Amino acid sequence: GAVVSQHPSWVICKSGTSVKIECRSLDFQATTMFWYRQFPKQSLMLMATSNEGSKATYEQGVEKDKFLINHASLTLSTLTVTSAHPEDSSFYICSARSGGPNNEQFFGPGTRLTVL
Amino acid sequence: EDKVVQSPLSLVVHEGDTVTLNCSYEVTNFRSLLWYKQEKKAPTFLFMLTSSGIEKKSGRLSSILDKKELFSILNITATQTGDSAVYLCAGTQGGSEKLVFGKGTKLTVNP
Numbered sequence: 001g002a003v004v005s006q007h008p009s010w011v012i013c014k015s016g017t018s019v020k021i022e023c024r025s026l027d028f029q030a031t032t033m034f035w036y037r038q039f040p041k042q043s044l045m046l047m048a049t050s051n052e053g054s055k056a057t058y059e060q061g062v063e064k065d066k067f068l069i070n071h072a073s074l075t076l077s078t079l080t081v082t083s084a085h086p087e088d089s090s091f092y093i094c095s096a097r098s099g100g101p102n103n104e105q106f107f108g109p110g111t112r113l114t115v116l
Numbered sequence: 117e118d119k120v121v122q123s124p125l126s127l128v129v130h131e132g133d134t135v136t137l138n139c140s141y142e143v144t145n146f147r148s149l150l151w152y153k154q155e156k157k158a159p160t161f162l163f164m165l166t167s168s169g170i171e172k173k174s175g176r177l178s179s180i181l182d183k184k185e186l187f188s189i190l191n192i193t194a195t196q197t198g199d200s201a202v203y204l205c206a207g208t209q210g211g212s213e214k215l216v217f218g219k220g221t222k223l224t225v226n227p
């Protein structure tokens with residue numbers, strides 16, 4: 001199956017700093033990538049849909065100025081958490097759509113963010 | 117508002133037992149229902165269901181969709197300790213292809 005990677009796999013930062021998370025589709029081109037957030041013992045919540053070459057579409061309640069998404073190429077999308085605070089600590093997961101017959105989404109391994 | 121509800125939220129069984137996990141959904145312009153297994157990291161894909169009444173099978177796992185009742189089940193027979201995980205169900209919105217996830221069922225299989 002298609003492979004999606006994320007980097008870093010975990011990050012610890014101080015409150016007020018910005019953190020960038022990368023999501024790459026390794027063996028296919030992804031015109032659409034999705035960013036999810038998962039708090040402990042909760043399900044995945046979609047944050048935004050990232051389309052290559054255009055602005056991301058954010059879900060209700062997600063601050064676009066705080067969670068900056070860039071999808072500059074068909075294999076890379078980045079999520080930057082700006083001025084991170086402890087309440088932003090979470091598991092961030094991306095997925096990439098293959099565009100195949102099933103339009104399946106493949107998930108990255110996730111990034112654990114801890115803001116001190 | 118779109119929602120996916122899974123039950124039970126948690127389940128503890130012994131090896132060899134058979135389990136049935138439930139998923140009901142209300143998703144705008146519904147296209148498909150997906151099941152994922154999540155261990156410590158990101159979800160891994162199990163099944164995608166688009167048609168009612170057609171069972172999909174992979175080893176000891178099987179799943180079926182009822183589009184009239186807006187319901188799906190995931191069956192695991194002869195459970196093993198390696199089946200311990202959170203099982204997530206998600207509905208896909210047609211067009212946007214957004215996934216709406218349920219909260220998951222945490223399955224624990226004891227030896």
